[in-house]
Amino acid sequence: MSDKQKELLRNLVPVFTLLILVLGIAAYEPRFLRPANLITVTADTMTLFLMASGATFVIMLGSIDLSIQAVASMTSCILAAMLPMFGGTALLVALAAGGLAGVLSGLVVNNFRIPSFVATLAIGGIMTSVAFWASNERSIYISDNDKSAWLDWATGTTAGIDNEVIVGILVLAALTAILSLTRFGRLVRAVGSQEQAVVASGINVNRIKFLAFVISGLMAGLAGIVMAARLGSGSPTLASEFLLPAIACIIVGGTAITGGVGSIWKTFVGALIIAVVRIGMTFVGVTVFAQQIVFGLVLVLAVAMTIDRTKVSVVK
């Protein structure tokens, strides 16, 4: 029983980390705790979470997806370019384009046996070119009409809560269900933990990896769509500087970069930790010169706290 409690405690470390950060900031600036502000902070975090949510599957395999930033930018361009002509179909096409990027990553990793680090980096480059092509090398504005007609689900409010938060929570629920209730989710964990044994059990591991990359692509695509909705435009650089924070929030949440251990809610908490640190610095009034330094240090410390070393033998 005490083992179980320890396990539970270990699992909750990221949550405690988040609480400590929130309370720390609140102690300095109580306005941070106002419900409206908390909802805003959460809403602002959701695009980061969406991007990281799918990539969590890939990282749990022990692989990595570095194409998510380029994929998100690309889908924003496709959405913005197509909305005026095709309306809601544009949403589906943009999402499908994200999924297609995942398909490509999966194929390259599986069939050419190229490490995902390089494969997805390269696919990211290709997606950037697609984004330039789709956008005709410009930022494309989304008109208010199109926005209210097709993107209200992402940017409006429902019962006083920003829709981004609702989308984020739906994704959190859906992906958590996939990860913990389905056979696929279990196999993702198994592959990350001991790939050879899964192969020897007759599982088509390539299919698992492939699906994980597709989910990652789809979620990055969704992140791009929501981003486009929020910012009212699509641009080949819309999601730039998102990649490393997204990977960071997966790891900060306690998912092992070596694979096998992790969950979507941890990524959710990780994204909130990253956001709270960043926004918290603005709240506390940390000078902008020190912000990057503080952010870097907090990142390392947060991982030092949240990572579960009992399940990882060799730290690389």
Add this chain to the structure above:
Amino acid sequence: MESILELESVTKEFPGVRALDSVSMHVDRNEVVGLIGENGAGKSTLVKILAGIHRIDAGTMKFGGEQASFRSPRDAFDRGLTMVFQEQSIIQTLTVAENIFLGREREFLRFGIIDKRAMNAAAKVELAKVHLDCDPATKCANLDFAARQMVEIAKALSLDGRIDSDIVILLDEPTSVLERREIDLLFEIIKELKNKASIIFISHRLDEVLQVSDRVYVLRDGAVVHETASKDATITGLHEHMVGRQLDHRYYRENKQRQSLGKPVLSIRNLSIDGEFRNLSFDLSEGEILGIAGVVGSGREAFARCLGGLLPPSGGEILIDGRAVRLNHPHQAVNAGFGFVPSERKSEGIVIGLSVSENMTLAAGKRFSKFGFISFERERAECQRWIDRLRIRTPSTKTPMQSLSGGNQQKVVLSKWQIFGSKVAVLDHPTRGIDVGAKEDVYELIREMAEQGVAIILLGDTLEEVIGLSNVILVLKDGEVSARFEAPVGAKPDQIDLISKMV
């Protein structure tokens, strides 16, 4: 004679298992001591204590007359106790010379730079001691298994002349991968070594142990049960001490061996893998247990892995229920009806990060899910049934796999294929490294599987196991079938007969 190494009432416990129970033994200067015992008898625990990987719980260890407790294999090595591991400790990406002096490059340093010429020259000296004629600058990945083994022995011998104290070399199953002439050479080397060092020789080949050693200890269930001078011992005598009884038919549940077999399931026709085995053909029926005997390198491991879909065949046919099947990938093998229990349990048998039930249903997952969603209750119930039936010691179905003992882990692996419903179980050393009680449970399960009509291909840990369990035995030698023995209850072939066909 003076004792170099002395163990006095050494006890070592692991959760739930007393691995060593008050073991006392000594090794004298310039002596070769044989150490034998079945798997699970405590040999590997003893080795790990000597190597400084485990600490002893009670008792004393003296080395060179002084109380000793090694902190690490390196510590033991530096003080003169060196071992050649069963699982090789050669780093393949380094050269021969670098492996021999790994961690001890200091003597070749000139202003922080390794003097490679000096190191290679010194390595050459050590290699000469094992009569291995190869370039010390060769990468170890380019050597074959036997040569790497010799490099390991050379590494152990490099202590000679570098430290003042006596040297004890522990050879853990050194002959298992060697060919006959290499074994002969090794024994000659051991004879030469006796002038410089003491040797502990661990092997399951009793004839070799008697041939090379001066004295023999027999371990069983974690205790020394017998000690004798080699010249006074016989193979059968040692064997009986090892298993603790006269050959007992009940041990292998021979009474449950099926007399009448079901319909034919598997036909193998001229199956080959280049460089491993050639033209293997046989038929297997429901409930039949086919034992495969052969030394390492005979091709039997490759054959087992081939049926597991892990090594694609280069020629021949495999028919299940009369239909040809392709085995280029494990999932093809599994869907064809093969259930492969690998010898490397930790890396290929179980997924350490998953729970007991998740491991059990790893292969049969589809049966426990609807539209991809897992039916947890159905899964739990089924797994609980198997846990009860196989007497798997686990607090619950959700227990992480890593907290189970080796024997219980192996039962989980076996149940994985039972749950899946494999027609042909391919068991590659199913009792490797598990304790005696669990072994009997495994034997019981094998008989049950046969009773239910599963055809079984067995690569046993010991010859005795193969003989005891099988209906029929194929002996492989250099990749070809050298003999076939029928093994009906009451008319089992003799170990000697098999060995004569193996080597």
Add this chain to the structure above:
Amino acid sequence: MRKPRIPARLSRPTKNVLAFDTVESINWRALAPIGVFFLLCVVIAIFSPNFLSVSNAIRILNASAIPVVLVMGATFVILMGSIDLSVEGIVALCAVVTASLVLNDTFASDLGLWAIPFAVLAGGIIGGINGSTHVYLKVPSFMVTLGIGFVCLGIATAALGGFPVRISDRGFRALTLGRTLGLPNGIWVAAAAVAVAMIVQERTRLGRYVYAIGTDETTARQSGVPIERTRVLVFVLAGLFSGLAGAMAAAQLGQGHALIASGRLFTTITAVVVGGTALSGGVGSVLNSVVGVLIVIVLTNGMVLMGVPPFVQQGVQGFLIIVAVTLALDRRQLLVVK
């Protein structure tokens, strides 16, 4: 006494699923990156004959100088199975340190070439922080170096309030601008870095231990290889090379600022992998990485020479990297591809 020869039969360790280590394939595969490099050169030369001029070769070598110095460190880290994401941060910070120590428009100092040891030292110290945090706090190198990289960039920005330090010391700038024997000095510095890295890789304990750890950390530990110390030292080494690269970047562009290294990180890692070094560790060499850098630089150079439209360049580059790695990487040695 009979002497056993090394049997010609190729062994196949049965415990690995897909591990074949045959003598011939290793040698052939090791040359593959060089083959890819030449293939690339031929293709570009067909479209643009100017590519094969001596002056362009020098330009390519010159553009490769800083990346080569960077991959010297990164290769060791990757050989160990770790990764260093702090490259951009360390280079930027060390470029700022260098620029501030030579004759410049912001600070009153004039160390000339003596600034280089300080920059290299600064890099080494940051590398030491990377390594110790990674080893002693047991945080994956990915996250440690990411975080420390941010910290370095932050310091480089804050120290100057966002302004660059401009170097007015012509003598110092000779580090990259001057020529010796017809070649820009930067190339010589890079060559020296390669020589040092080769010596470290082949002739020092550190280099050998890196392979041992990358191949099999447990066995290495049992053989008495000081794992922790080696890991820290490798990050220090990577920091030293990044520090040198920082000094070179300052000399090349005549200034030091926080953005001076932007874009260097992924180029560095791509070059290491394209060169044939496995991200899982144990397999590869600093020489491979030199070829990797040349491939990446020639690719950039070639796309401008061939007039590939700007907006597809990233896509073409991504595609070609996949092709290059497919050809260059000895993936059969990898049990599983992550």
Add this chain to the structure above:
Amino acid sequence: MGKIANNSIMLAAAATLSSGIYTASFAEDMTLAISMRSLSNPYHATFARGGEAFAESVGLPFEVLVTEGNSEKGLADIRALISRTNGNVCINVDPNDSPDAATIVDEAKEAGAYVVTQWNKPDDLHPWDHDPNYVAHMSFSGVGTSKEITNALIDAMGGEGGIVAIGGILSNVPAIERKLGMEMAVAETGGKVEILDFQPADWNETKAFEIMQAWLTRYGDDIKGVWAANDSMGIGALEALRQEGKDGLVPVVGIDGTEAALAAVEAGEMAGTVAWDPMWTGGMGLSLCHAAASGAIDIAAEPAEHREFYGTGIVVTSANIAEFRSRDASFDFNDYWAKSTGQIQYQ
């Protein structure tokens, strides 16, 4: 121009009287802030200093926010600031990307905060549609100044020959405008000047360096001039030329007026650059914003040319560098439109 400014101050004074009650308590603990890409480039570092100088002059707390090139982060920080200050804040924003401006204006409007935007905004977003919170938009004529500097380059080349052009991030609005201005200037030469190649270097020095090297191989001595969309890339190209001993022989122009580029112009290595005045945009943007928020002026009553206006971009070449260096760069924070060069024109 000056006249208009004076008149509007009078108007503003009148407005202050009328709306004084409303703003009196408001201005008391107002926070002033600047938001921009990052502090690690000289343009924005100076921009922030301008803001700081104004904040000091009125004794109000001052904050700097950076987007780090990430629109979402920029927006989140602005939201956090608005939330923390309860909307009692004036922000001078250089949006990361033009569409961000619309979102920022919406946020400000909702919370009662005041914003001035710089450089980037959608063409159809206008301050007068969002009175009073969207105070003004300040910019520089990207096309116009680019055309001017390109003409300076063409002059330096002697009126003919091939040029190579290095652009910013392809989809970036200033990058597009600057490229357009360059192309227009080249077109006006009637074929005497030819663009040999255009490559984007994403505002990055090192990329510009490598591209310039490749061009030297491809075009060699056919390159008679180098155009760069900003000074960083110009310096990168210059260093590539220096490597070959061609510095000073091939004229290079950039845009931004960084200290490095000005020094290069003085040394005769660069043919010219365009000096914006980030100190002025940073300080005056905030000053105007503060004036509107505190009621010193009635911004809603101001004419369009006071709501969307260009600042002064000075083309600096060797001919006027000495003059430029010795000019009086100081300005009066209360003389809001003194340096305006007219209402923003849309193409």
